[in-house]
Amino acid sequence: MTELASLTIAEARDRLRDGSIGAVELTDACLAAADSARALNAVTAPTPDLARRQAAAAATRLKAGDAPDLCGIPLGIKDLFCVEGTPSQAASRILDGFLPPYESTVTAKLWAAGATCIGKLNMDEFAMGSSNETSAFGPVVSPWRGTGNRDLTPGGSSGGSAAAVAADLVLGATGTDTGGSIRQPAAFTGIVGVKPTYGRVSRWGIVAFASSLDQAGPMAKSVRDAAILLKAMAGHDPKDSTSAALPVPDFEAALTGDLRGRRIGIPREYRVDGMPAEIEALWHQGAEMLRDAGAEIVDISLPHTRHALPAYYVIAPAEASSNLARYDGVRYGRRARIGADEGITALYEKTRAEGFGPEVRRRVMLGTYVLSAGYYDAYYLRAQKVRTLIKRDFETAFAGGIDAILTPATPSAAFGIGEMADADPVEMYLNDVFTVTVNLAGLPGAAVPAGLDAQGLPLGLQVIGRPWDEAGMLDVAYAIEKASGFAAKPQKWW
Amino acid sequence: MSIDEQTARRVAHLARIAVDDAALPALAAELSAVLGFMEQLREVDVDGVEPMTSVTPMRLPWRDDVVSDGGDAGRILANAPAARDGFFTVPKVVE
Numbered sequence: 311m312t313e314l315a316s317l318t319i320a321e322a323r324d325r326l327r328d329g330s331i332g333a334v335e336l337t338d339a340c341l342a343a344a345d346s347a348r349a350l351n352a353v354t355a356p357t358p359d360l361a362r363r364q365a366a367a368a369a370t371r372l373k374a375g376d377a378p379d380l381c382g383i384p385l386g387i388k389d390l391f392c393v394e395g396t397p398s399q400a401a402s403r404i405l406d407g408f409l410p411p412y413e414s415t416v417t418a419k420l421w422a423a424g425a426t427c428i429g430k431l432n433m434d435e436f437a438m439g440s441s442n443e444t445s446a447f448g449p450v451v452s453p454w455r456g457t458g459n460r461d462l463t464p465g466g467s468s469g470g471s472a473a474a475v476a477a478d479l480v481l482g483a484t485g486t487d488t489g490g491s492i493r494q495p496a497a498f499t500g501i502v503g504v505k506p507t508y509g510r511v512s513r514w515g516i517v518a519f520a521s522s523l524d525q526a527g528p529m530a531k532s533v534r535d536a537a538i539l540l541k542a543m544a545g546h547d548p549k550d551s552t553s554a555a556l557p558v559p560d561f562e563a564a565l566t567g568d569l570r571g572r573r574i575g576i577p578r579e580y581r582v583d584g585m586p587a588e589i590e591a592l593w594h595q596g597a598e599m600l601r602d603a604g605a606e607i608v609d610i611s612l613p614h615t616r617h618a619l620p621a622y623y624v625i626a627p628a629e630a631s632s633n634l635a636r637y638d639g640v641r642y643g644r645r646a647r648i649g650a651d652e653g654i655t656a657l658y659e660k661t662r663a664e665g666f667g668p669e670v671r672r673r674v675m676l677g678t679y680v681l682s683a684g685y686y687d688a689y690y691l692r693a694q695k696v697r698t699l700i701k702r703d704f705e706t707a708f709a710g711g712i713d714a715i716l717t718p719a720t721p722s723a724a725f726g727i728g729e730m731a732d733a734d735p736v737e738m739y740l741n742d743v744f745t746v747t748v749n750l751a752g753l754p755g756a757a758v759p760a761g762l763d764a765q766g767l768p769l770g771l772q773v774i775g776r777p778w779d780e781a782g783m784l785d786v787a788y789a790i791e792k793a794s795g796f797a798a799k800p801q802k803w804w
Numbered sequence: 805m806s807i808d809e810q811t812a813r814r815v816a817h818l819a820r821i822a823v824d825d826a827a828l829p830a831l832a833a834e835l836s837a838v839l840g841f842m843e844q845l846r847e848v849d850v851d852g853v854e855p856m857t858s859v860t861p862m863r864l865p866w867r868d869d870v871v872s873d874g875g876d877a878g879r880i881l882a883n884a885p886a887a888r889d890g891f892f893t894v895p896k897v898v899e
Contacts, residue, residue, distance in 0.1 A: 411879040508859050522859060551864050620844045631819060638820070640892050645885035654897045655820070663822035671821055675831070676838055678819040679807070692845050694855035699848065701856065735834065736841045752859030777860065 314339035316478040316799075319383050319535040326372055326382045333372055333382030337365035337426045340384035344428050344479040349804040352464075352473040354389050354447050355397040356429040364426040371424055379538050379562075381424030386431045386480040388471050391417050391526070392515040393427065400517040401445040402435045404665025405643040414515025415547045416484060416526050423542045428480050432470030435667045436634065437491055437519045440741035441730060442469030444669040449727050452499060453477035453800035457765050462724040465495030465741075471529045472499040476800060482530040482539050486516060488523045489622055490720075490745025493757035496529055497719035497770025500759040500798055502536045502787065503529045505745075507777050508752035509554035511540075512547030520629035521552075523622075523749040533758060533788040537561035540780060556778060564781035565788045570604030574786065575712040579615035580744060582721065588763050589718045596716055596760055596771045599793035600786065610712060612703040615747060617696050622746040623739055624680050624693035630670075631677025637665060672735065701751040708776050714786045717744050719757040719770035744772055754780045758787040759796040768798065806836040 314336050317325070325331045341358050361384065368382035392398045392410035399405030413421075421427070434444040441463040442450040450473045452464040464473040468485030472495035475483050485492040487505035496503025504527040511526045518524060528539035541561050547553040576597055581590070597607050639645035639661030646660035666674065680689035707715065721743055730738050748755035754775040759768050771790060775783025807815075812832040816823040823831055881887040886894075 408883055411876070411882065509862070548865075548867070552858075552860075552862070554860065554862070555865075614848070617845060617848050620842045623838065624842055624845070635820075639885060640894055641880075642883035643885070648895065652895070654895050656822075657895055658820040659817075659822035662820055666821065671819075672834060672838075675812075675815050675819045675821065676835060679811075679815045679835065679839075680842075682815070682818060689842060689845070691855050692848075692850060693842075694857075695850035695853040696845055696848050697856040698853050699850070701859070734837055736838060739841075750859075 315343040315481070317481060318531045319380070319481045319538050320532070322383055322481055323379050323538070327377055333368040333426070334362070334365045336382060337361050337384045340428045340480055344474070347477055347479050347804050350451050350453060350473050350477055351448055352432055352450050352470040352477070352479060353386070353429040354401065354432050354470065357396055357427045360396065361426045361428055364421060368424045368426060378423040380420060380542050382426065383424070383481050384426045384428050385420060386428050386471060386474045386483040387417055388468055388484050388486060389430045389433050390437055390486050390517045391484060393417050393430065396430060398430065400436050401433045401447055402665065402667070402670065403446045403644060404637045404662070407644070408642050410515070412515060415512035415549060416516065416543050419542055419545070431474055431483060434467035434469065435670050436517065436630070437467040437486055437488055438630070438669050438673055439466040440490070440494060440738055441725070441727070442466040443727065444667050446667060451727065452724055453804065454499060454724060454767055455801070455803060456724070456726055456767070461727045463498065463727050465498035465724060467491040468495050468529060472496055472501060472503070475499070475501050475529050475531060477804065482528060482535055484526055484543070485529045486524055486526045487749065488519050488626060489749050490742040492527050492529060493745050493755055493772060494720050494741055496757040497759070498724040498768065500768030500796065501529060501531055502533050502759070503527065503757045504536045504540055504780070504784070505748060505755045506540060506544060506780055507754045509552050510544050510754070510778070510780065512545070512550040512553045514547055514549040518633040520626040521633060522629060523626060533784055533791045534562060534565060536756070537565060537784050559781050561781050561784055564785055566785055567603060567789045567792045569600055569786065569789050572605045572713045572786070573608050573711050574600050574605045575608050575610035575707050575715040577610050577612040577615065577715060577717060579612050580717045582743060586722060589721065589769065592761050592769050592771065593716070593718050596790055599790050600716065602793060603789040608712060610707045610715070612707065612747070614696065614699045614703050618700050618747040618750055619739060619743055621693040621696040621700065622742065622750060624689050625697065627673040627677035628681050628690050629677070631674045631681065634670070634674050637662065639665070697750050700747055704751045704753060713776065714783055715774040717772045717774065719744060719772040723763045723765065723767040723769055748774055753777060754783050756783055756787045758790050760790055760794045761796065762798055807832045807839065
């Protein structure tokens with residue numbers, strides 16, 4: 311029965327509609343797959359009761375012929391999204407016991423479309439991390455194995471989502487991406503991950519990390535599935551003032567794989583020092599695939615690329631220090647015990663010291679420092695100016711007739727859990743080198759699997775689109791997917 | 805720019821995160837390492853460049869100034885670590 315869980319969303323949609331499989335049966339298959347995959351540590355809170363209720367309702371809708379694309383499709387939800395009455399704690403101890411009294415806009419839209427919720431998925435604490443090792447629930451283990459059978463990271467911060475999709479526990483999942491947190495784990499696990507244009511998807515009800523950079527997006531087994539999910543997640547929401555009042559195109563209908571007349575930019579600054587030969591070769595092959603699909607390949611320059619990472623690591627912690635000020639042990643979550651002679655400041659300080667893990671504490675303090683009197687201009691204001699320049703680089707390329715940009719998704723394949731334990735925090739931050747520019751410029755970006763490295767681990771390419779042109783971007787990703795014929799799956803060991 | 809222990813203590817206090825004195829040297833070193841990385845921003849010529857305030861060119865929407873939600877004290881307090889008589893409770897703040 312669990313082989314049903316390995317269907318794509320598009321396949322399951324068609325089979326649910328023609329009645330050859332049932333919604334309850336499909337959801338039960340995913341619940342069973344998730345239950346038997348505890349070794350992956352991908353699920354923080356299974357939601358079988360909710361899933362079964364939703365599946366029964368979906369079955370009724372399917373029977374009545376009222377079935378949107380996602381009707382009866384089992385999904386996993388990153389723990390950053392509030393799901394009413396279901397533990398939602400951003401993988402942090404500080405939100406221990408928090409049960410949201412409301413539903414995030416994205417999940418509300420998914421449930422309204424008939425999707426079923428298999429469970430909340432593990433992640434780096436408050437989405438701060440690139441390996442899932444900062445989670446209060448412990449790291450997620452990738453379904454892929456490294457040489458010597460070592461445990462690999464699925465990447466982060468949406469590592470539980472990536473592992474759950476790659477291991478066929480769910481048909482698709484939600485992720486969020488502030489500096490690469492959808493695209494890097496998608497690349498590490500051989501799946502498709504899409505970070506939409508800033509403002510395309512409502513942030514309401516998603517635990518905030520860095521509000522000017524955060525976007526939710528789909529993680530799926532194919533470009534088509536990502537297009538289907540994105541359509542259901544996207545759209546204007548009056549409850550998010552930065553949400554765009556723009557119509558949502560039919561992203562799936564835009565998938566042709568025919569790139570005649572399209573111009574794809576290859577930014578020379580992304581050829582970073584020490585880039586592994588395999589990544590360089592994959593990038594070159596990707597460009598050839600696009601040329602074969604009819605695109606013109608153009609060398610472009612994005613001159614401020616190398617300043618993106620330091621700018622990001624000023625702006626994101628600054629916004630995080632402000633956003634995370636709300637976790638003080640007063641209104642929700644965990645409260646530290648204090649002595650009889652201690653006051654409210656000790657309550658705040660102890661609650662936050664106990665509740666936040668080391669990486670979150672580090673980023674909150676960094677953010678506090680760069681925003682503090684005397685340093686604001688030197689760090690924060692300067693970083694925001696550099697951000698303007700980074701965005702301008704892209705605007706210049708697009709104004710020059712470039713339709714989309716092709717880059718590697720990550721500087722390497724997945725690394726082992728614990729392998730970066732002794733590394734300087736900056737070394738971990740380098741994982742985001744190809745992805746942060748996209749968040750800083752508010753652009754859409756998609757990671758698509760394109761090949762395997764010498765160890766047999768997935769490698770991904772990134773397609774960056776024009777603002778609001780997720781459709782065009784996904785079509786480029788679709789051409790890569792078709793040409794690469796990537797069909798590798800992890801061998802089941804869990 | 806390197807951070808000394810005294811600055812680390814001040815930042816921790818501003819961030820309302822308790823840090824043991826024994827942990828301050830390591831914290832100062834860690835913060836200094838990341839700040840060293842941020843120093844690269846000094847190489848960029850930002851003369852005459854406007855700092856970004858909104859990544860998409862948009863005007864923030866206004867809505868009518870009316871009550872659109874509320875009356876949910878019970879549901880909100882359900883998540884409070886301590887609450888009494890419809891209020892959050894905290895240690896005494898005024899002497």
